[in-house]
Amino acid sequence: MATDGATPAGSKSKLLVFDSKEDLAVSLAKYTAELSQKFAAERGAFTAVLSGGSLIDSLRFFDVSPTPHRSRFFWVSPGFTDHVEICWFHSKLTEPPYLESVDWSKWHVFWVDERVVPKDHEDSNYKLAFDGFLSKVPIPPGQVYAINDALSAEGAADDYEACLKQLVKNGVIAMSTATGFPRFDLQLLGMGPDGHIASLFPGHPLVNEKERWVTYIKDSPKPPPERITFTFPVINSSAYIAMVVTGAGKAGPVQKALSDKKTSSDLLPIEMAVLQDGEFTWFTDKPAVSLLQNK
Template identity: 60%
Template sequence: MATAASSLTPSTSLPKPSRPFSISISQLPQVSLNFKKLNCSISCALKISRRTATSTATKASSMASSGITTVDQNNKKAVEVFDTEEELAVSLAKYTADLSDKFAKERGSFTVVVSGGSLIKSLRKLVQAPYVDSIDWSKWHVFWVDERVVPKDHPDSNYKLAFDGFLSKVPIPPGNVHAINDALSAEGAADDYETCLKHLVHTGVIEKSSVSGFPKFDLMLVGMGPDGHVASLFPGHPLLKENQKWVTHITDSPKPPPGRITFTFPVINSSSYIALVVCGAGKASQTALGKSQNSDVFPVQMVSPEGELKWFLDRDAASKL
């Protein structure tokens, strides 16, 4: 297991959000997931429209939270768009902190899965006031939805990214930070990580889904690649159809480094909550979101949890939807 040092960063005040545009869902996206035991559908057709300053002010005063949120109550999916990534980070921190408090009180632990990329930067408000002092960090258990099989101090390591930007700044117990064994091969590291997860399910740290039988993490914080990949599950790759393993490996990743471990879609979709965080126009191509008539099903379309799914988008990402 990896260790995480504890230190606190200076407190900063949260910025006051603004909303120069709004978002609505005119038609919910239709996406099919063909697992033996998991049949899901997602759909999303988003419209973004400019509002006048007066309209924006009126809308802003009527919203209790930052961002503009549209919710599909039937399918438990929400899309929230922010004018800036800064506002997105503020809302994501509150969302995460609220769930931390909920599960810490209900279960005595909070299991959080993170990815790499820009996600860690978007979590930066958690290491600032009021959250850095109010969250019960002792209840957190941190996991990675995917990891590059490189040393933990390697620039490509998702662990290093998370440690430098987040873990080193909050007092999560070192034993609660569950990193891969980077001394093993990709296959060996995947098997070892799955064994770790099964042990934590057995001891009650991680819940088990009564629906799928896979581990049920409390919160999965994931990003999306420009091609729509989630974790290290890439378009057209055979691993998209893996529905038995909890953790698997890839040695031919389209993006370097080629050797990685990754959670499978049944594990991702068994989560209680998924936050899909997408920032920047380059992270939300139309083909990635299934708008290309000639494209196959893209991995991001297969994210459809048993629990609740919430998209956090900044304006640049939303403009591509």
């Protein structure tokens, strides 16, 4: 069972707190399927942005779990519990009723960040997504937009941005009239224990990028060092964001992100994720919100 509370971000921000990871997974799968149906009907396409992960070994826990349908997937944050929820969530989407009821032909899949490694490398977010999700649902391969891993980090970022611009021109990706940046239908994101999202890390100059859609990093604090990432103007132009954060290790950044007391000098990346015109939903568990008052 979830508790739904208002957050300081305003009426378009929701905080959902779940009693169990199973409840969170069920709710998140239903939420995603409903948005898929909504945008497929309204636009003829559903643009979903996924995040990635680093602790691949932790995902293997699910390969031997008592529930055989729970498969490996991906997550942006470098903690074990991040992988738990995203594994369960996407196992739900690859099972009935969603496997049959979702119109997968309308899906267009992107990554909020990616490691500049070959697609079959264990650090590749694409590989994790393919192994645990994309290989199990009938999304047309031409509608899955991975980076060109033959290029340098800078070249891959330029190429990915050019791809997005062409898809905006073709009408696949909507454009935000408020910001002039691409408006993805849904971004499924997570947060690290340090408050980072995508490959935008605390104190790194990239958090202040205002012009680029996609940029690159060669000195990531988390390995591997070379990555590409969406910038905040793109993240914050989304129609919907689902921010999945669980575990007591994330309680500090969650408290800071949902606090009324903010100063621009010490904002964590998670605090900079503020939608211009959309709906931001936190999917959390009780340990993650343990430092909040009136939780």
